[in-house]
Amino acid sequence: MKRYTDLSDTAESFSKRKDRRKPKGRRSVNQLQTKDGFDDAGLQGLFEQGLVTELLGELKSGKEATVYLARGPRGLVAAKLYRDAAVRSFKNDHLYRDGRFIGDARVKKAIDQRSKTGVSAQQALWIMHEYGQLWALYNAGVPVPKPLVGPGADDCAKAGRVVLMDFIGDDEGAAPRLADVRLSPAEAEDAFNQSVALLTQLLKLGKVHGDFSAYNLLWWHGEVIIIDVPQMVEVEENRSAGELLERDVVSLCRSVKGIRADPREVLERVLRDARRSL
Ligand SMILES: Nc1ncnc2c1ncn2[C@@H]1O[C@H](COP(=O)(O)OP(=O)(O)O)[C@@H](O)[C@H]1O
Ligand SMILES: [Mg+2]
Structure with missing residues (x-):
């Protein structure tokens, strides 16, 4: 099975590696982890709450988020860290947003106009929605990674740009995507x-x-x-x-x-x- 990208790498060799295709906004593990915690408000909050103690490697970096393998108090966890709102695309977002309740007309207007405030509000809602859906599915017995923050909205909001959940995999590697695995x-x-x-x-x-x-x-x-x-x-x-x-x-x-x-x-x-x- 494929091993994690950089579990076997030292932090130093990881930082020296120059990846020209590196998407904007992505930071390597050792840029994010500092002596006292994390150089990211969301990760730092989770660190202070004792939910994440160490970032171990990067599982996957996509257009909108990078998923990190991290250590939590009870074992391995996955931390999906969304990029700054400014570099997010929110592809076809209106299609999914239709019907979602946004209580305040000013927030709704900012989102519709895609102002800077609107984009960050939209991102916060998007991430809250991911937590909300993960909890709903998990509680209904649908196989999803267990969310590790919430279900209270305050806790989810405090997690900032990070969705923290059970890591699907083991010490040997992450579970492959169905698209990548060879099956009989x-x-x-x-x-x-x-x-x-x-x-x-x-x-x-x-x-x-x-x-x-x-x-x-x-x-x-x-x-x-x-x-x-x-x-x-x-x-x-x-x-x-x-x-x-x-x-x-x-x-x-x-x-x-x-x-x-x-x-x-x-x-x-x-x-x-x-x-x-x-
Ligand atoms: N809980 C998890 N356990 C193991 N691997 C995960 C987990 N969550 C995400 N991944 C890996 O990270 C990749 C990106 O996560 P995903 O939630 O699909 O974000 P994106 O928006 O970038 O597609 C997945 O394809 C999978 O390989
Ligand atoms: Mg995906």
Whole structure:
């Protein structure tokens, strides 16, 4: 299994490495960790609360967030650190935001106008939403990494730009994404069927993931685990939920290797099975 990028690296060699493709805003572990804690308000807060004691390495860096492997009091944890609001893209954000409640008209206006304040407010809401959804799914028994902050809104707000959750993996390495793992035909079919069952389970809870594909599913001990939920929408609130569900089904069918499934049939199956148990 692939080892973490820099668990075996010394902090020094990590810092010397020049990566030209390094996305703007990404900082290496030893730039973030200082003698007294962390050079990031969110991480520092979690450190002071005793939730994170050490950053061990970087698991993955994407456009909007970098996921770090960290140590917590009870073992390994994953810390998803979002970049500064200014460098975030909020791709097609309006599609997911539709129907989400924003209490104050001034905040709503700032967000709609994408002012600087609006963008940071929007990011804070986005991250709160990720915590909220993780808790809802975890409590409903859906396989997701357990969130380690909250469920109280105050605690989640204090975590700043960091979503802290259980690390899926072990000392040897992180769980691979379904998109990256080599599966036998029987395993691929099992993984695909589990994924379709998860889409159904989400729909029964009135939710659509909104970015459901083998890139946001981990494969661990023969089990599919859902990650990356900030864009999840509620069917009752969001007028694009149907469209997003269709897209999720198509993305899933396209992204699981070794599977040939007709998205229309899969969608029908999901809708039928969700309805039957409603
Ligand atoms: N709890 C976790 N345990 C192990 N690996 C994780 C965890 N959360 C995220 N990852 C890894 O980090 C990657 C990026 O996380 P994700 O939440 O999908 O963020 P992004 O918005 O960058 O896609 C995932 O593809 C996965 O490989
Ligand atoms: Mg992702």
